[in-house]
Amino acid sequence: MKSVLICDDEPVIRQGLKAMLKDLGFDDIYESMDGNAAVTTALDKIPDIIIMDVSMPKKDGITAATEIRKKLKVPVIFLTACHDPEVVQRAVKVGIAAFLTKPVRADELWPAIELAFAHNDEVENLKEQVNDLKETIESRKVIEKAKGLLMKNHSLSEPEAFRKMQKLAMDKRKTLKQIAEAILLTE
Template identity: 70%
Template sequence: MRIKIRFKVVISLRIALVCDDEPIIRMSLKNKLLELGFAEIVECSDGEQAVQLALDRLPDIAILDVSMPKKDGMTAAREIRSKLKIPIILLTACCDPDTVQRAKESGISGFLAKPFREHDLWPAIELACAHAEEVEILKEQIDDLKETLESRKIIEKAKGVLMKNQGLSEPEAFRKMQKLAMDKRKSMRQIAEAILLTEA
């Protein structure tokens, strides 16, 4: 019986990468993914192929077996995640603490236990996508915070240079930088960097 899928995360995905050295598992996954609404399933049987296909075909999600020839699923996942910000689900028969820890370090977004059960697939995909999205949002927030802190340091340094070189008070130096930023339509950081180049 075919199920009509209404889950918003699943139907927004089009290409899936499936990597397992057991053809019967690949076929089962492929059939279920097509039923869930994926337009294309990219298949392979070893970790090296998985990395290469991921970079070539740019899938929306990858499902990798933990134990594969040439390159295991953890290593392949880490390499894929370093280039593509896609959710990766790990197929494994063993969920011991060491495997879970390695999975976290490799950027794995979810697990599917072997033997694979078809009705477990869409919840795993939904949760993996939600987890991957949360991780990317957190990374962006951290990057934004780092950028803000770095900008603040540069602005403070430039303000100090103006105070020293032009005999300005701290509020005067800050106002001068603000006026320059408005007049030149530049950010405060850009003005601060220019001041450090010309005044230092």
């Protein structure tokens, strides 16, 4: 079951998209006609993808997409009537997956949706990898500090201090980082 949120202030555009999306197999199609409603509906319904006009009343599409993407990792495709380099730059910063020019043609919609899903998955995987690397670096820093403290306080060589920490970690069934943090608190 696939779901989509269509956000456009023009009912004709929403109806046309809705028909095309049904043909593409989307079961749940939610609609909103302004940026505020788009944010509320997205956070309430959690659609698989969002297709949103850039220019909408109450809150423009970029602002709405920014608010949505802070809480949901859902791909967003922008609809636009004209190409403005500034809008494109703002959209890139938000992580918008694709642009479609109005009026949307059915033969352009499916590839844009597929690319949006692929782009979103790739970006989210990269973010996870970055977070994992940051955590690894932080763990390394703590371990190195604790190792240095053991070397200084117990006159151990670097390999001896590291082996001592490894042995404690195995004996206590803790991670090396947990042992290092404990050493920093007690030494």
